[in-house]
Amino acid sequence: MSNTSQFQQIANNLPNLALLFRWFNRGRHLNRIAEPVLWEELERNLDDYTAIFSALGSDLRLDGRGFAWFHQDDGSSNTNKATRQLALLFMVIFDTQADAGIPLMKFEHWRIDQTLLTTVFEQHQDLLEAEELDLSGLVSLMRTAENFGFARYDGGAWQLLPAVCRYLDHYEELASQVDQDEDVSWAGDQDDEDNSL
Amino acid sequence: MSSDYGFQQLVLLNSAGYERAELPLDESVSLIAPNNTGKTSLINALQYLLIIDKRHLDFGAHDKDKARRFYFPSNSSYILLEVTLPESGSVVLGCVGKGVSHDYNYFAYQGPLHIEEYRLDNGKLVTQPQLLEQLAHHGRTASFYSSADFAEMVYGGARRRGQTSSEFTVFRLENRKDANAYRQVLTRTLRLDKLSSGEVKRHLLQIFSRQLPDSVVDFKQEWDKAFAEVNQDREQYRAAHNQQTLIDELERQQDERLATRGRIIARRPLIDDGLQRWQNHYQTQSESLEHQHQNLQKQEADLLQRDRDQTRRQSELNQQLAALKKNEQRCDELENRFTLIHDRSQLEQQLASATEERDRQIALLTNAHGQSAVATDHQLRREEQELSALRKEQETLSDNLYLTLKQHLSEEQLSVLNRGLNRQLLTLSPGDYQLESQQLLQWLQDMPEDWFELPGLNLSVANQAPQYEQRSAEEIAQLIEDCQGRLRQLQEQKAASREMESQKKRKAELEQEVKSLEKDLEQFDELTQLQKSRPDRLKEMEVARQELAEIDQAQTQASAQQQTLRDQIQELINKRQALDTAHQEIDRIRQNRGDSDDQFNWLSDLPHTPWVGDTELPLDQLAQTLRDYQRDCYQLKDLDRDLHHRRITLHSSGLTKFQYAPNPEEEIRLMVEFRHHLAREAEALEKKARSAVVTVTASLRDLRGNLQSFENAMHEFNRLISRRKLSDLKVFRIQPVHESHLVEAIDLLIQTSEKVESGESFELFNQTSVLDDRQLDQARQLLIDEGSARHGLKVADLFRLTFELGKENQAIESFDDIDSAASNGTVLMAKLVTGLAMLHLMQDKTRNVQALCYLDEALALDAANQRSLIKTASEFGFALMFASPSPLITAHYCVPIQQMSNGMNHISRKHWQILQPLEAVKA
Ligand SMILES: Nc1ncnc2c1ncn2[C@@H]1O[C@H](COP(=O)(O)OP(=O)(O)OP(=O)(O)O)[C@@H](O)[C@H]1O
């Protein structure tokens, strides 16, 4: 049995293959709660998908917390910028919520609306302006997050999706580093971040 | 540790590159051979006997067709397994090639496995066609089986053809449904390094889900089922709520319709009767009116005739009166004229004298004669002219032209002139002419005799008398005297005739006077006559005047009478018209009755409000009542139509729950009632919604309970796999982790339902109504989405498994994927232990039949771990086989593979080495 025909056979059983490939290839995350049907399909045929995607040169990763993505060792410069900005976005949001005493692990339940974004912006104005982001920039960044599968817009507000865990994990990792080494700043770690996403 | 029952040995004949292989399976084995010799091939051969289902056979890189050729090159290729079973002792399960097709056949029989029994007398292996015969020859009752039957047998499946199911049952499972899972795990136990986390989860679930009842929840269906009625009711409630004004209108119209019907029902017989009476009434009435009319007309005609007579008489009288007046006037006039005449004789005397004078005059005139005065005047004028001419001649007698000419001219010449010139001319005086005698002489000399030549005119004067003749003065004086005598005579004559004329005039005057006197006499007679008739005349006039006055009075009376008559007639006409108008209208309505529709015949069967009105219908009210009735009929039809439309509108706006009422009237009644009780309906709706929440969460509670049971089972399972230490791990467990969004949604719904049940939180009609709770709705939607993605929610969807590993003095770490959790060897062990534990769980633990598991590349494990594994496997009921290029001393048997000169492999019982563990020896 040749590889091509085997590939064909598998592909025929995966009606959403093209869709999922395009989805992931754009750097978009797939979240179980946002896309239960696609998720179920991916989960059910995980081995086949992993095999086919790796044959196509992509590394499908699936996190048990309910999200999946194509892992990239070195992102394009475009992704880099977006990634860096998203890191900043989530950081300021998490920071704002933490200041308000809201438990971070339940971030999926937050309603990220204009009011919250305004608060976030006011509290991190310096940082954001350094990145040339104003309030509307913050809003359009939320849209970028939506495009990458980190958030969804529903009922007049955004909801963060489990894929954000990737950033959260990273912050925690950094925080533990900060604990060890007091002098590590966010800016200095941005390159690391790019590579990991 | 070896069990009394279980796998005894595996034998390959003429298969997988083995000419013959005998492998002990009753204890742990270390299979020894260099790489690429046939260790894995040997153990894989067992798949044919244990996995059976072609779909699940797995030869790694080799595909199944290739494997078939490899294992069954000829019809004397055999894979044989000897198992000792508690029910039937030793049994042989076998698989034999069928030849060129490389297909194979299952067979089984009771009895020990003796390889010699497969050898024919000629030393060759028996072929498939002769197999049963050959075995029978050795007293073995073998049968061929289809792979399905064979599988059923081995896994204790259905009883067929009266066989006892346990005869060849190797694996007795606690639950027969596990066979599939068991086989899959078993496949993996042959190659446990391939066991993935996903499979672990799937199998564990499969195993545990057997204990969990009713494990799939179609949440959407549950929800829809529970809320179907609520939603329907709510739709109805909302529709009615939104359409309140419409329903109010519906109610009003329906009331009106009922009342209208009642009126129509009550009035219809009255009207029918009234119409009949009307017909009579109309006829009598119109006849009577006609009669009266004629009477009055006759009276009017009479009156008119009388009036005409009177008028004629009036004019007669007036004429008569005028004539009398004229006579009277004449009388007055004549009296005036003859005031001075007292007696007729006076007049007669005057007449007689006038007549006498006239007659005298006539006689006078008759005597007068002579020429008329005119002729005398004429003659007088002629004589006067003659006289004047003669006087002139007398004056010029001494010096005139003639005389002058006579001096200058000859007699003849003068004569020419005289004849040529006017007679009077020659009598001109000297002042009246100029004479150039020389010239004249010349001229006359040049003329012929008796010719008077003028320039351009030659006149013959031969026959002309000379114009002038010179008279003598005496002659002239004589002539003048004659003329004067004639003149005197003529003037006397003229005076006489003038007297005659005035006499005639006098006569005419006298005749006139006679006539006038005669007339006076006549008129005097007339006066006398008139005076005489005066008294009669005056009386006559008085009578006439009186009569005229009477006529006047009568006429005044008649005109009043006439007016009265006219009024009466007009009144009659009006009555007649009113009657006709009423009749026409009644008739029109009667011809065109609004209650001709069918429905009016059974109107009293329809719901209506009884009418309390007059039960009698006077004829004068008939038309009005009829109009009212007619209007009612049309209104009823309008109402029918309106109500129908309103009802349809209500349907289309969603209020359909009463559509199945026995009739539309009833439906309307129910709609109205529903609208009046909306508040109560809302309450009931809320109650229903609450109980629906409770109902729908029942299945979620089951699901949630099952998750709990699963977690408990996993706890047990972890206890099982933690019994013995794996590698350097202090902790190794497989932990279910909730899919929190789902579990939280379920919990939220369950909590809600608990609150609802205890009636704690929801107030009616406020924002937190159970129907409108946003969070609740999100939770519901989430469960529906997930459920529909997965064709119903199962316990398995509520969690994922993570592998938790903890080394001594280190924090426990969790991994989604077991392969990444630790070193190769450790992972290998973890998988093996997990797999065996699962198989163990599936097996009927009261029946101890030892099976086999296989660990390839066993050198990855150190001796301590090898021993630990062997023990663990044994505890779970498995003998462990290691495969490695060099011997492992922890195993019971050491079995090397002999490679023969013909390239075939060979394992013989004789090469088996039995090792005694040092610990065991020490112990
Ligand atoms: N199912 C099969 N179909 C066809 N050929 C097979 C099959 N299984 C094994 N072989 C062949 O048999 C030979 C022995 O292979 P096998 O995997 O049994 O060796 P091994 O002793 O397990 O080696 P290693 O120590 O490297 O694992 C190889 O040439 C292999 O190609």
Ligand SMILES: [Mg+2]
């Ligand atoms: Mg091998």
